[in-house]
Amino acid sequence: MADDLSFSDFTRGEKLHLVALHARMAKRGLAGPTVDLSDLQRKVRRIEKTAERRKNGTK
Structure with missing residues (x-):
């Protein structure tokens, strides 16, 4: 998770x-x-980025 986000910064979904x-x-x-997890990690980062933008009030 991003350093400045807490679990409460995320929506229920x-x-x-x-x-x-x-x-x-x-x-x-x-x-x-050796299994590739990059696709799932990318999805997690995208969700974190969305929550961080919402927390900071930017688009």
Whole structure:
């Protein structure tokens, strides 16, 4: 997560989406260390960026 965000800065939908994405990453991680997680990590970063913009009041 971004350093200046807390879990309360996310909407309920974003929280659920983050939990689901982290669960998917964990499941993929069980397959082995060579599995590519970059697509899921990119989705998490996008959600964090949206929450940070909303917190700072910028678009």
